[in-house]
Amino acid sequence: EAGVTQFPSHSVIEKGQTVTLRCDPISGHDNLYWYRRVMGKEIKFLLHFVKESKQDESGMPNNRFLAERTGGTYSTLKVQPAELEDSGVYFCASSQVRGNYGYTFGSGTRLTVV
């Protein structure tokens, strides 16, 4: 089966611009997660979708970040306007069953804000 796909793999934007990251989970996986690692820090949880509903968005840093999952398939994470501190690697993960199972992560999108 195809894995979790993220694109773009890299994005370089100027401060103040808008960027949209996309994640295609494994087909049939209802659970979709966003994580990120910024500036050498630890990987941090951002939010969790179950199908199209936001189950937990406690990790979203501020209202410049907007995540959507229309139709319960792919998800987008929009950063508007981007700030320098948003630079980092954004990972998406999916799982079929919620609970104590391993997630499958994508390779991430490396975002650089200059």
Added chain:
Amino acid sequence: DAKTTQPTSMDCAEGRAANLPCNHSTISGNEYVYWYRQIHSQGPQYIIHGLKNNETNEMASLIITEDRKSSTLILPHATLRDTAVYYCIVKRNTDKLIFGTGTRLQVFP
């Protein structure tokens, strides 16, 4: 915040077993121990998880002490491709994975 303690780094000779320890002294009865790894520039990769019994799969073995306050991930025959950062994570019911700093394992020829 992460509830686990791991050594910052370890070395292992290729072909030998890599034993990665993890302390989780405050683990509660319904929390599982998960292991993930991140190979450079890739996303985290699930390895194995367990509750109280030892577990084994095609990638690794997980040994959990009887009091569940610590565990060891064992890669039975380490290869150069196993060089990565290994994360020991105690899984909460909220589903979030809380990553610490992990152990950087360097497998050398």
